[in-house]
Amino acid sequence: MIKTIIFDFGDVFINLDKSATERELYNLKNEKLTTELRELNMLYEAGKITTPELIESFQKLIPNASEKQLIYAWNALLLDFPKHRLEFIQKLASEQRYQLILLSNNNELHINWIKENISFFPEFRSCFDAFYLSHEINLRKPEPYIFEFVLKQHQLNPSETLFIDDTKDNTDTAAALGMHTWNNNPVTEDVTDLFTIKSDLF
Known part of the structure; x- marks a missing residue:
């Protein structure tokens, strides 16, 4: 029982649209970030890095992207x-x-x-x-x-x-x-x- x-x-x-975040990040960089995205996601979901640390990591990968653009991309999978x-x-x-x-x-x-x-x-x-x-x-x-x-x-x-x-x-x-x-x-x-x-x- x-x-x-x-x-x-x-x-x-x-x-969810599970491919949306990867797609939005690709649009910002014109390059796939699959491995990096997976690694950062695992750390962030487990609370091993903070939100500022997540944004900083993405800004190193996509220097031209603003914090607002990165947060939008990160949340894009939520419907x-x-x-x-x-x-x-x-x-x-x-x-x-x-x-x-x-x-x-x-x-x-x-x-x-x-x-x-x-x-x-x-x-x-x-x-x-x-x-x-x-x-x-x-x-x-x-x-x-x-x-x-x-x-x-x-x-x-x-x-x-x-x-x-x-x-x-x-x-x-x-x-x-x-x-x-x-x-x-x-x-x-x-x-x-x-x-x-x-x-x-x-």
């Missing part, structure tokens, strides 16, 4: 947050049948953008019993340590826990630790279909 549901944020609740997903999690929270946890690889610039542009973010956040962002806890998916942290923090039984994430590496790690998983496809599936798609668990 599932007692706890752990949700990812991006491409589960808020829609819309459909209201029906908010209503879904609000209903789930009101029923109090499950412990609800959010576990997201996230960073300061992205969460600031979300706070400024998603008017109902406070209502969304209040639906969860715990709300973990990677840059705040200095751990990031798919490393097992972040899942072990949540399991220990809440004394969860993995066999009674469902983890939902659009990235297979993340759900693979969770599954290896004994959790039930749903590696959702954001193109064809919606988190609001949870109880239909994973009906075997409920």
